[in-house]
Amino acid sequence: MTAHTVGPQPGGADDPYSRPARGPEQRWASGEHILWRYRANGHDHPHICRPVTVVQDTEDLLAVWMAPDTVCVKPQLVDGTPVHREPLATRYTKPRTTALSRWFGTGVLKLAAPGEPWSVWLFWERGWQFKNWYVNLEEPRHRWAGGIDSEDHFLDIAVYPDRTWEWRDEDEFAQAQQAGLMDNEKAGRVREAGRAAVEGIRAWGPPYSDGWERWRPDPRWTVPALPADWDRSPVPRSEPPTRPRRLDGTSRGPRS
Numbered sequence: 001m002t003a004h005t006v007g008p009q010p011g012g013a014d015d016p017y018s019r020p021a022r023g024p025e026q027r028w029a030s031g032e033h034i035l036w037r038y039r040a041n042g043h044d045h046p047h048i049c050r051p052v053t054v055v056q057d058t059e060d061l062l063a064v065w066m067a068p069d070t071v072c073v074k075p076q077l078v079d080g081t082p083v084h085r086e087p088l089a090t091r092y093t094k095p096r097t098t099a100l101s102r103w104f105g106t107g108v109l110k111l112a113a114p115g116e117p118w119s120v121w122l123f124w125e126r127g128w129q130f131k132n133w134y135v136n137l138e139e140p141r142h143r144w145a146g147g148i149d150s151e152d153h154f155l156d157i158a159v160y161p162d163r164t165w166e167w168r169d170e171d172e173f174a175q176a177q178q179a180g181l182m183d184n185e186k187a188g189r190v191r192e193a194g195r196a197a198v199e200g201i202r203a204w205g206p207p208y209s210d211g212w213e214r215w216r217p218d219p220r221w222t223v224p225a226l227p228a229d230w231d232r233s234p235v236p237r238s239e240p241p242t243r244p245r246r247l248d249g250t251s252r253g254p255r256s
Contacts (some may be wrong), residue, residue: 027057033224035147036064036110040075040096043182046149046231047098049073051224052110053217062112062141062148062209063254065217070103071226088171092179100226106176109215111207112148115140117193117248119150120207122215130213133159134168135197138189144234146227153190154182157197159208165201167194215254 028034031053038048050072055063075083078095086094106126112119119141121134135157141148155173159165173190176182182190201208 028054028062030054030056031218033222034064035227035230036066037147037149037230039149039151041092041151041176045097047073047075048152049226049230050103051226052147053221053224055109055215055217060113064110064116065221066103066108066110067217067221067223068103068105068107070107070223072101072103073098073226073230074101075099083240088175091172092176093183107217109212111212112141113206117153117190118197122212124213128216130161133208134157135194135214136202137193137197144232146232146234153193155190155194157194157201159201161213163201163204163208165198208223210254212254 008214020142033051033053036050036052037046039045040047050066050244051070052064052066055065057063075096076099077086078097079082083091083096106124109122110119111122117140118137119136121136123131124136125131137153137155137157139146139153141150153173154169154176156168157165173187175188177184
């Protein structure tokens with residue numbers, strides 16, 4: 001089975017990702033299914049695709065839920081080796097393809113503010129024991145009719161309930177530069193974004209102060225299916241208008 005033979009057929013009545021372009025005032029509704037995709041670094045095509053359910057989509061925050069057991073697309077080496085098992089020295093130079101994989105363990109809540117070069121993910125242990133936040137440094141997300149696209153920037157930050165934090169994947173960040181996937185100028189921008197994210201952590205503002213760790217998914221929600229044309233070209237859509245973010249973060253928290 002390939003990643004192109006799963007889920008609803010494109011354009012069919014059962015394809016929730018085939019929607020007409022929306023007006024600038026329209027947003028995704030809670031419970032709607034969209035795709036959260038990442039382009040391969042240095043390329044235009046996606047190599048990571050995760051069907052997710054919209055929690056809320058407001059002028060200053062997009063929140064989505066990736067449910068356990070979701071069928072996703074992930075990169076792997078052509079010989080079938082998982083990327084994380086390939087030695088770092090050749091991890092970004094060997095030929096790759098894509099494969100299907102079910103999201104194991106508990107689900108992930110993803111929070112993304114318009115224009116910010118990172119998204120914040122929340123992880124739980126089984127039984128809804130909150131584990132940590134995870135700041136994924138990435139390109140500001142591009143919205144299209146079926147979801148959002150971005151590009152991962154390798155470097156990440158783990159944030160814990162006691163308000164401590166640590167850099168993650170610094171070795172991958174350095175190796176990506178050595179492999180030519182990121183020049184010095186871009187790497188500098190990523191580091192600058194990371195420092196800005198750290199300032200937000202130290203201030204303990206949104207989203208850490210918003211109570212998202214107490215959020216729970218609607219039990220009526222179904223697990224989104226991976227569409228057959230998950231790698232389709234984005235259908236342009238107008239960006240919803242935004243306004244300056246409130247410093248107190250009062251409009252950022254979970255909505256009942």
